[in-house]
Amino acid sequence: MTDEPSDELLDEIPPPDELPAGHKSGFVAVIGRPNVGKSTLMNAMLGQKVAIVSPKPQTTRLRQLGIYTREDAQVIFVDTPGIHNPRTALGQFMVTVALDALKDADVILFVADLSEPVTPEDRQIADLVRQAQSQTPALLVLNKVDLVGGPDRLQRQVEAFRALVPDAEWLTTIATTGEGAQAVMDAIIAKLPEGPRYYPADQISDIAVRDIVAEIIREKVLLNLEQEVPHGVATVVDEFKARSENLTYISATIYVERESHKGIVIGKQGKMLKTISQQAREDIESFLGTRVYLELWVKVLKNWRKDENLLRRLGYRIHRDV
Numbered sequence: 001m002t003d004e005p006s007d008e009l010l011d012e013i014p015p016p017d018e019l020p021a022g023h024k025s026g027f028v029a030v031i032g033r034p035n036v037g038k039s040t041l042m043n044a045m046l047g048q049k050v051a052i053v054s055p056k057p058q059t060t061r062l063r064q065l066g067i068y069t070r071e072d073a074q075v076i077f078v079d080t081p082g083i084h085n086p087r088t089a090l091g092q093f094m095v096t097v098a099l100d101a102l103k104d105a106d107v108i109l110f111v112a113d114l115s116e117p118v119t120p121e122d123r124q125i126a127d128l129v130r131q132a133q134s135q136t137p138a139l140l141v142l143n144k145v146d147l148v149g150g151p152d153r154l155q156r157q158v159e160a161f162r163a164l165v166p167d168a169e170w171l172t173t174i175a176t177t178g179e180g181a182q183a184v185m186d187a188i189i190a191k192l193p194e195g196p197r198y199y200p201a202d203q204i205s206d207i208a209v210r211d212i213v214a215e216i217i218r219e220k221v222l223l224n225l226e227q228e229v230p231h232g233v234a235t236v237v238d239e240f241k242a243r244s245e246n247l248t249y250i251s252a253t254i255y256v257e258r259e260s261h262k263g264i265v266i267g268k269q270g271k272m273l274k275t276i277s278q279q280a281r282e283d284i285e286s287f288l289g290t291r292v293y294l295e296l297w298v299k300v301l302k303n304w305r306k307d308e309n310l311l312r313r314l315g316y317r318i319h320r321d322v
């Protein structure tokens with residue numbers, strides 16, 4: 001036995017120099033308008049929670065990889081922020097992130113919410129997908145089938161969405177239960193080109209552990225607070241220390257845009273912050289596999305969403321290889 005679990009995992013999958021003939025790999029851009037279930041679907045296909053999820057639109061802000069490795073294939077999902085008409089520098093950044101992922105993709109996964117009527121945003125995204133299709137195969141995933149209603153509406157909805165990208169293969173899913181996720185994975189692998197394993201077999205994401213921790217804290221803010229506040233919230237982990245094998249000390253800051261929002265996040269006698277902290281700590285503990293001592297601070301950073309310098313300071317940067 002070794003204390004490094006990665007070694008055990010690697011034992012099950014052959015090393016890169018012994019990949020079977022015909023090994024497939026590539027990048028899958030997961031795109032769609034906000035709140036359709038892109039991150040939930042990616043987590044379902046990976047069988048692990050890599051990306052945070054919430055009922056509020058514009059939950060995902062950063063491009064985030066979810067890496068799935070099996071013996072004969074490696075699928076690298078690129079979860080992206082929902083494509084929408086941006087009103088702030090943050091929104092503009094998020095849409096750029098999504099469009100960049102589309103350019104580099106080997107397969108496009110266009111996710112739509114089958115329970116809602118087709119929106120202008122769905123049409124805009126469909127235009128992009130159709131343009132890309134001459135070079136990149138696309139799959140249309142019709143999610144939230146459980147919320148559609150009777151068979152007549154189901155058929156009408158499927159037809160309306162299929163008409164957006166008539167040449168794309170389509171599938172239906174319930175991302176929250178994982179129904180249909182395996183079929184989507186199989187359809188993706190069938191479309192991937194042959195290629196090497198780009199990432200080690202035990203790597204599930206490209207985002208640093210402390211950034212995942214910051215995202216978990218932001219998820220709890222999103223889940224507990226009403227519409228206006230969470231969209232102006234950014235979270236940063238300031239300190240992350242293993243105090244012992246079994247205890248991790250984490251200090252993090254929740255940035256808000258206004259003084260009044262600070263009071264809301266803290267709540268009466270600190271109650272709201274306590275709830276956020278408890279829920280975050282539980283998730284971080286199961287993610288890290290250690291006990292966690294979590295210290296949270298709330299600070300005001302006026303109008304950070306409109307300020308490009310502050311955006312960069314908070315980690316919202318476009319990464320370009322060239």
Ligand SMILES: Nc1nc2c(ncn2[C@@H]2O[C@H](COP(=O)(O)OP(=O)(O)OP(=O)(O)O)[C@@H](O)[C@H]2O)c(=O)[nH]1
Nearest residue numbers: 035036037038039040054058059060082144174175
């Ligand atoms: N009933 C139902 N709810 C779903 C399904 N898939 C996702 N949801 C819910 O829809 C909400 C949005 O899910 P997300 O995965 O955060 O959506 P997203 O497309 O990543 O959203 P952004 O990151 O904001 O672009 C969450 O509350 C999910 O639990 C589904 O198949 N059925």
Ligand SMILES: [Mg+2]
Nearest residue numbers: 038039059060
């Ligand atoms: Mg998301």
